[in-house]
């Protein structure tokens with residue numbers, strides 16, 4: 001430290017005192033230094049926060065405040081360098097106060113000379129460094145410089161109390177390098193040590209970027225418990241499977257070869273995960289369970305991660321895999337639309353086609369939307385997916401129009417998540433114009449619960465669409481508790497009675513109160529009514545009696561691939577309409593016609 005340039009910050013509101021201190025320091029020939037002077041409390045706090053100095057010399061009196069206050073506040077902010085306090089005259093009381101506040105030394109202005117000041121500065125710095133060394137030795141691993149067990153446990157305590165306060169989840173992981181002993185035996189301990197350092201560097205590279213650094217007192221951290229055992233603290237996990245993502249990332253980076261002494265070394269790791277609060281509410285349980293999960297990972301053949309809860313392993317894995325493959329499905333064109341016709345309840349004519357998405361999975365075959373729409377919504381995949389639906393349906397609509405089927409609009413289901421997106425109106429109108437169809441060739445289906453979620457935004461969007469000339473259908477109606485006054489404000493063309501109310505008709509037609517209420521409600525609001533899920537002739541007849549306008553369901557047609565619909569449309573054009581045929585059948589002989 002003899003040849004080092006010592007950076008000194010002098011905090012003193014009196015310029016004469018600054019000049020005096022500067023001159024004394026100039027006399028201290030052996031003390032290579034750089035002196036900076038600041039005269040106000042606030043400026044001083046700012047400068048201390050930058051942690052650029054090796055020592056602070058501060059006046060006891062700083063305008064309204066005292067040097068002691070500054071010292072206390074700076075220490076609370078985590079200042080690193082030592083403080084030397086200057087005062088006009090010495091007294092025991094100030095001395096004690098200064099030491100209590102954490103000052104390294106305390107000097108009386110009139111008594112200072114060069115050797116005294118130099119000694120004080122050197123001592124202060126030296127002592128601070130020793131303190132830091134002691135801290136480092138107590139809390140950090142000397143080989144990898146990672147936090148050690150003691151510091152990890154301390155942070156784990158903090159994480160628990162923070163998570164209890166915020167009612168949040170976090171994860172800890174136990175990570176063990178597979179067959180590390182063999183590396184030590186083969187290459188020697190020196191190489192083993194270097195490998196541990198290299199592993200640590202790789203671990204750092206997998207750290208999640210913290211989104212709100214300022215507010216978080218607890219950050220993600222790695223620690224080395226000893227040997228080849230590491231732990232990870234993931235301070236906040238919103239979804240349990242996020243821990244799996246990090247674990248997989250760690251396994252992936254560790255599986256790349258390490259080059260040490262010109263040899264390539266391959267390693268794998270086993271990881272156990274436990275989640276607060278479900279796998280333990282205290283330090284012991286969390287650690288014990290992460291450890292147990294890690295042993296389970298070893299039993300599973302190593303080179304993998306396991307949650308403590310067995311059920312989570314399968315579901316997290318499935319969900320992650322599904323998310324990845326779903327993303328690819330959109331890119332790889334694995335999505336298909338089927339279309340289900342709607343029929344006029346009296347003429348049997350096709351009045352429209354509902355586009356229903358399916359995922360044509362290369363191995364699993366056709367996957368229905370209930371299996372992937374919720375995940376698509378959660379992950380945002382719904383946006384590109386929805387765009388694809390709009391484009392594909394628009395193009396198909398144009399093809400059928402060209403074939404001469406003019407008045408058969410296609411209705412498209414839009415999820416509530418997409419309805420809250422500003423871009424929706426634009427992407428709808430782009431799909432229409434690119435395909436060369438008109439706004440009244442397409443209808444939008446939105447569920448009743450979706451309009452209840454963010455009424456004002458949805459109302460605005462619906463109004464824009466209505467102004468363009470589009471018609472909207474309120475889907476799954478009867479399940480969403482919308483009030484009449486709301487309903488009146490929305491530009492809605494038709495209500496679609498939810499399937500559950502249609503099926504009530506078969507149980508007891510006289511008691512099918514909701515279906516009947518919806519139909520008369522729609523009448524009063526001058527909207528059309530479509531019944532979905534019509535499966536039996538009995539349901540059809542009652543719906544006719546109640547005054548329902550249109551029907552959709554397996555009784556008439558299941559959702560069908562494009563080619564089948566093309567045939568169906570052509571048949572109807574030639575007077576062989578499927579709807580008419582079924583109506584005649586049922587209305588002709590009043591017996592029950594079961595669904596095939």
Ligand code: C2E
Pocket residue numbers: 340355356357368369370373389413414415445475476499532533534535552553554555559
């Ligand atoms: P939804 O819009 O209410 O569609 C009607 C669902 O009922 C369809 O299921 C249809 O196949 C089924 N269905 C029709 N007739 C009958 C019947 O007689 N009996 C029975 N048991 N079921 C019948 P699907 O195709 O599995 O779609 C389920 C839901 O997935 C849809 O409900 C819709 O909310 C959603 N969905 C489908 N395609 C899309 C899409 O492109 N985008 C979005 N956001 N959601 C979609």
Ligand code: MG
Pocket residue numbers: 354413445475
């Ligand atoms: Mg629908």
Ligand code: MG
Pocket residue numbers: 475476496498499532
């Ligand atoms: Mg529906």
